[in-house]
Amino acid sequence: MRQRLLILGAAMALAFAACTGDGGGSPGPGETEPGGQTTAPQTPAGTAFDPSAISGEVTLGQWESSPAERDALTEALDAFAQAYPNVTVNQETIAGDYRAQMITRFGAQDAPDLFYVNAEYAPEWIREGFLEPLDDYIAAQGFDTSTFYEGYANIFKGEDGTTYGLPKDGNTIAMAYNTDLVPNPPATLDELVSLADSLKGQGDLKAPLCLSPGLDRGLAFLYAQGGSLLTDDNSASAIDSAESTAAVQWYLDLFKNGQGMAPGDMGDGWCGEALGKGDAAIVFEGGWLLGYMDTEFPDTPWAFAEMPTGSSGEKVTITYTAAYSIGVDSQNKDAAWVVLQYLTGPDGMGVWTQGGIAVPSRSDVPVPEGFDVIVAGADYARPGSGFMPGYNDVQKAFQDAMVAEITGGSYSADPVVSATADKINEVLNQ
Amino acid sequence: MTAATQPQRTGRVRRVGERQEALAGYAFIAVPMALFLVLNIGTTLYAFFISVWDWNVRTGPRSFLGLGNFERLLNDDIFLIAVKNSLYYTVIWVPLTMAIGLFLAVIVNQKIRGRTFFRAAFYFPAIASSAAITILWIFLVQPGGLFDEIRGALGLNPLFAAMGYGPTHNWMGDPATAMNSIIILNAWTTSGTFMLFYLAALQSISNDVYEAAAIDGAGAWQTFWRVTFPLLRPGHFFVATVGVIGALQLFDQVRIGGGPNGDPNNALMSVVLYLYNAAFIQVNLDYAAAVGVVLFLVIFAAPLVQRRIFGSGPAW
Numbered sequence: 001m002r003q004r005l006l007i008l009g010a011a012m013a014l015a016f017a018a019c020t021g022d023g024g025g026s027p028g029p030g031e032t033e034p035g036g037q038t039t040a041p042q043t044p045a046g047t048a049f050d051p052s053a054i055s056g057e058v059t060l061g062q063w064e065s066s067p068a069e070r071d072a073l074t075e076a077l078d079a080f081a082q083a084y085p086n087v088t089v090n091q092e093t094i095a096g097d098y099r100a101q102m103i104t105r106f107g108a109q110d111a112p113d114l115f116y117v118n119a120e121y122a123p124e125w126i127r128e129g130f131l132e133p134l135d136d137y138i139a140a141q142g143f144d145t146s147t148f149y150e151g152y153a154n155i156f157k158g159e160d161g162t163t164y165g166l167p168k169d170g171n172t173i174a175m176a177y178n179t180d181l182v183p184n185p186p187a188t189l190d191e192l193v194s195l196a197d198s199l200k201g202q203g204d205l206k207a208p209l210c211l212s213p214g215l216d217r218g219l220a221f222l223y224a225q226g227g228s229l230l231t232d233d234n235s236a237s238a239i240d241s242a243e244s245t246a247a248v249q250w251y252l253d254l255f256k257n258g259q260g261m262a263p264g265d266m267g268d269g270w271c272g273e274a275l276g277k278g279d280a281a282i283v284f285e286g287g288w289l290l291g292y293m294d295t296e297f298p299d300t301p302w303a304f305a306e307m308p309t310g311s312s313g314e315k316v317t318i319t320y321t322a323a324y325s326i327g328v329d330s331q332n333k334d335a336a337w338v339v340l341q342y343l344t345g346p347d348g349m350g351v352w353t354q355g356g357i358a359v360p361s362r363s364d365v366p367v368p369e370g371f372d373v374i375v376a377g378a379d380y381a382r383p384g385s386g387f388m389p390g391y392n393d394v395q396k397a398f399q400d401a402m403v404a405e406i407t408g409g410s411y412s413a414d415p416v417v418s419a420t421a422d423k424i425n426e427v428l429n430q
Numbered sequence: 431m432t433a434a435t436q437p438q439r440t441g442r443v444r445r446v447g448e449r450q451e452a453l454a455g456y457a458f459i460a461v462p463m464a465l466f467l468v469l470n471i472g473t474t475l476y477a478f479f480i481s482v483w484d485w486n487v488r489t490g491p492r493s494f495l496g497l498g499n500f501e502r503l504l505n506d507d508i509f510l511i512a513v514k515n516s517l518y519y520t521v522i523w524v525p526l527t528m529a530i531g532l533f534l535a536v537i538v539n540q541k542i543r544g545r546t547f548f549r550a551a552f553y554f555p556a557i558a559s560s561a562a563i564t565i566l567w568i569f570l571v572q573p574g575g576l577f578d579e580i581r582g583a584l585g586l587n588p589l590f591a592a593m594g595y596g597p598t599h600n601w602m603g604d605p606a607t608a609m610n611s612i613i614i615l616n617a618w619t620t621s622g623t624f625m626l627f628y629l630a631a632l633q634s635i636s637n638d639v640y641e642a643a644a645i646d647g648a649g650a651w652q653t654f655w656r657v658t659f660p661l662l663r664p665g666h667f668f669v670a671t672v673g674v675i676g677a678l679q680l681f682d683q684v685r686i687g688g689g690p691n692g693d694p695n696n697a698l699m700s701v702v703l704y705l706y707n708a709a710f711i712q713v714n715l716d717y718a719a720a721v722g723v724v725l726f727l728v729i730f731a732a733p734l735v736q737r738r739i740f741g742s743g744p745a746w
Contacts, residue, residue, distance in 0.1 A: 099710055100706070107488060109488060124712070124713040129486065264572070264600050265573060265603060267600075407604060
């Protein structure tokens with residue numbers, strides 16, 4: 001028995017050594033290596049960076065939500081190949097769980113050279129040092145980043161202002177309404193509430209408004225009423241302010257008074273489906289709704305309108321976006337930058353957004369048909385995710401508490417506010 | 431060990447042959463054993479190692495935390511909910527699925543016409559992919575879905591009303607019913623596999639004991655409870671062990687049913703889902719490894735406890 005244990009122990013030690021031996025590339029226990037400490041660009045200091053002088057191969061890793069998206073990307077990459085024949089792009093669609101797969105690839109130091117980064121997890125990826133800083137490239141080439149809408153571009157900047165990605169496109173949340181049931185879209189939140197009251201019980205409506213019981217839409221209404229999650233310097237929670245608490249209560253009351261309902265409770269997968277099927281008259285979605293409604297519910301009459309203004313009196317909405325970033329471990333950073341600056345520049349983004357599935361993230365690209373309201377919102381939109389590390393935990397705390405209030409029937413803002421504030425402070429202190 | 435009981439063999443030739451046989455045996459076992467050591471034992475030990483460091487995905491260890499992650503786990507409300515949910519799932523799902531599996535096995539063990547068809551039919555849900563069948567299930571139990579319509583058509587709504595549910599209910603969206611929906615789904619899909627295990631165990635019971643029971647005048651019910659059920663003990667042990675290990679690893683169905691956050695309100699947060707959340711949403715690999723270590727210890731200990739309950743198991 002003892003001998004058996006000994007052999008087992010030796011075998012384990014061997015296997016263990018095989019696993020930890022990673023070729024000496026990473027520092028041993030105790031040593032640290034700050035992420036992203038690589039020099040870029042690899043051209044001599046002082047010389048301007050000329051993208052057309054670069055040649056090489058670049059692996060592009062991306063998700064793909066639809067055949068239309070693949071076609072749009074193919075067209076953009078074809079246009080790139082024409083403009084920069086010296087750089088070859090090897091496109092690699094990462095199927096399945098993009099976020100989890102990419103993290104394992106970063107762990108193996110085998111990530112694609114260039115890849116998508118969703119706003120949702122950008123702060124975590126920046127913090128973990130997965131992404132290459134781009135400022136030196138931007139400066140050396142003189143790449144114009146001034147036309148990017150701030151509500152998109154700021155998400156991909158570190159706390160010190162370093163740029164780790166440039167938005168490949170972007171969406172803002174707008175109000176989409178059934179034009180049969182709502183001839184004149186409400187301009188203010190007060191009008192929205194009274195309209196919802198008058199719509200109750202009309203047609204086959206399960207509820208006038210389709211709402212998510214969370215911050216993914218709730219944040220826009222929080223901002224509209226002068227509330228916020230964070231103080232202006234991002235150092236502390238502001239969800240417990242009087243304005244914020246009132247806004248959360250206002251949002252809960254929509255559920256309480258039957259003006260709004262979550263899509264799941266209507267038997268729908270999401271609010272777009274609720275609008276299409278006529279279960280709801282007004283939903284709050286981004287540009288992705290357009291292609292969906294065209295293919296799934298071409299007979300439902302609907303339109304986009306800008307978000308109603310709240311007690312703050314100012315126009316506000318929130319953004320959803322994704323960026324192109326370069327991997328810290330990439331061996332082809334210069335060539336990857338050439339692709340990045342083309343795809344996020346006016347020409348490349350123009351081709352990409354003509355596909356009808358994406359909305360430009362910079363103001364010098366023509367607005368594709370049907371997306372005027374979405375782009376109009378970009379002028380005043382604030383980030384809807386990715387503006388603080390650990391935002392998923394905050395969102396989760398808010399949503400869990402809100403769902404508990406709704407299913408428990410008490411509809412009180414205080415538990416939601418305190419759960420969210422606790423989580424914000426915990427995340428900020430980490 | 432066995433050599434001592436065998437008669438002494440003499441002659442060089444014989445010994446050389448034995449050694450060659452042993453060498454061939456080790457050679458055959460070497461590849462799978464090496465894979466097992468590296469991929470199973472090695473990764474498990476590596477997870478133990480990661481769990482005591484502040485660990486960067488890309489660059490490895492940053493600073494030594496010792497048991498810090500484990501202390502944090504004990505004070506992590508969501509982790510404690512995940513543990514509670516996984517235990518609840520295990521305690522309800524394993525006996526339920528065992529009962530259904532045994533019931534089906536006894537049925538298809540009868541000499542009835544078309545029993546091959548029934549065996550195949552009962553096993554069928556087990557071969558469907560868990561992702562596909564979970565999505566199907568979400569549609570079935572959505573408000574106004576097939577489940578709601580059937581209970582309405584069968585006139586069962588007064589019964590549901592007495593339990594506080596309206597004619598349509600969001601079974602997966604209500605924190606009170608979400609986990610039970612998953613339990614029923616998995617009891618349905620896995621009972622076919624358990625049936626198969628029980629069928630094998632049933633067929634290993636000698637016909638002699640049934641004849642003896644019949645001669646003693648035992649009825650069908652008595653025969654089942656006094657003869658079949660106790661003789662199935664190795665089968666119970668095996669099915670319960672496999673069931674508990676599988677139940678503690680609950681992931682696919684809750685990931686698809688409630689997303690990475692275990693919505694609604696953590697009702698579908700299992701331990702493995704929380705591990706996934708820590709690793710891939712929070713990007714906190716060392717913390718996820720600590721969750722994995724705890725899960726490993728629990729899963730490692732569970733069969734030992736079960737061995738106590740069922741007495742000493744069979745030879746395997």
